[in-house]
Amino acid sequence: MTALAGGVGLLALMTLAYGTVLCRLGERPLLRRIGLGLMFGAGGVAAMLQSVPVAPGVYLDVKAVPVALAAPFGGTLAAFLAAGIVATGRIAVGGAGMLPGVTGILLSGAAGLLMARLVPSVEWRGARPLFLLAPLSALNTLGIFALPWGEALPAFTHGGLPVALFTVAGILMLGTMLARERRRVDTERVLRDAALSDPLTGLANRRAFFGAIDREVAGALRRDAPMSLLLLDIDHFKEVNDARGHDAGDAVLVALSRVLRHGVRQSDLVARFGGEEFAILLPCTSLEGAFLLAERLRCAVRECRVEHDGALLHVTVSIGVSALSADAGRPDTLIKAADMALYRAKSHGRDRVCRDRALCQPEAVPVT
The missing domain is CATH 3.30.70.270 (Reverse transcriptase/Diguanylate cyclase domain)
Incomplete structure (x- = not known):
């Protein structure tokens, strides 16, 4: 329960940070992408610190969730930054599961980049694309097979399904919250622009x-x-x-x-x-x-x-x-x-x- 509460709190904190970056850096595209990449990367590292062991050498966490969502909600640069930061963090942790962990992170990032290319950005304001991204990102559990077959199969059998389900749930939860936050920021920007622009000419009023x-x-x-x-x-x-x-x-x-x-x-x-x-x-x-x-x-x-x-x-x-x-x-x-x-x-x-x-x-x- 403590881990679950911590995970929910992390998702809420990331949503707040996402809205803040969009508001503060909305007129600076490069800085906004960098800021979002750092935010998603930090979220993935924080998720690793709240991992829960579900099998020998297998830990349940949501580090793949921010990595998968970085491309649709932050852009290509943010996706590479997030994947790099989380992968570096996983390497720093070390252990026998380092290679499967890094492989899973890269698979999640690739899933996010693929979906961001296939689905127009305006569609990510709704929840529909998340139902495609979530199961695709859950394939990050296949990273377990970077281990020798004799070790990978038992680990996948005992822990792969919980990790996949947790990833799907995390993407649906955080993605929905981010989409709602993006709609809120966009609405506020439209209202602000309307208050400061001339409706006929589009110039400043x-x-x-x-x-x-x-x-x-x-x-x-x-x-x-x-x-x-x-x-x-x-x-x-x-x-x-x-x-x-x-x-x-x-x-x-x-x-x-x-x-x-x-x-x-x-x-x-x-x-x-x-x-x-x-x-x-x-x-x-x-x-x-x-x-x-x-x-x-x-x-x-x-x-x-x-x-x-x-x-x-x-x-x-x-x-x-x-x-x-x-x-x-x-x-x-x-x-x-x-x-x-x-x-x-x-x-x-x-x-x-x-x-x-x-x-x-x-x-x-x-x-x-």
Whole structure:
């Protein structure tokens, strides 16, 4: 009973660790796979420490369970890490059953890799694939036959069936718990993304932008690094809505968001600031660099054509540029400086870029 309670507790602990790794490292695929491989490997080693003798030289444990589940729930890298860690642990323990133990571990890992290749990852959110993986992984008991036949047959006869049944039960229990945890984490991620993204354009929304600019300004000041901000406004956007309808306006917003997203670096943040206004946060970018980018974006938008109901629509944008400085060293002052530059760009004729007047001489690029 003590071993059974310990096994159940280990499964619960692994499920908790699995959810934590997915949440903490969800945006870092390589680190997530490494973390999951270490977690499954540690779980297998911990299972060996709770083994129960069922026959001379034969021990009942669930070390094969984390190894088999590593590939479906962690990926190929996690599977190799887990199998390597558990096999190393079994070698360190030594004894007459070392070779059968390592062979069984490798068989379990191979079963998990095979099933992960054959079954799409989305299917592992349910329990159905587990009923195929469990009996396949139970074949790890065949590792006993790595011993001489005279020793292997009695050991398999007396202990092979309990080990196989324990492996099947462990995979069904832990796999079901991991699948449920993955669904929970995925649901939370979808809800979080929905709360921080604009439903029409898919860009970050105003709430996400303010959270990001607070972090980026604090980081830039701490590292003494440059940072710039662009505020863009679609010129005469109300006329598009009035003349063509809101569907046409939505099409323009979607097309513009695509142009902006493709025109910046991966480290830059493009957000829909509100209505027809957009903001682009540019870490590690000076005012001059931000101005050149703004010019490229302005030209790209001007050349863009949006097809809607058989008509080709085109729009222009006015852009205000600001950068961190002694006068604009806080998020609110940085936004205000870019907003004032945007106002000047619109008042000087639109379809142009203006920089923060406090940092340099006012410049407006004429329309060519």
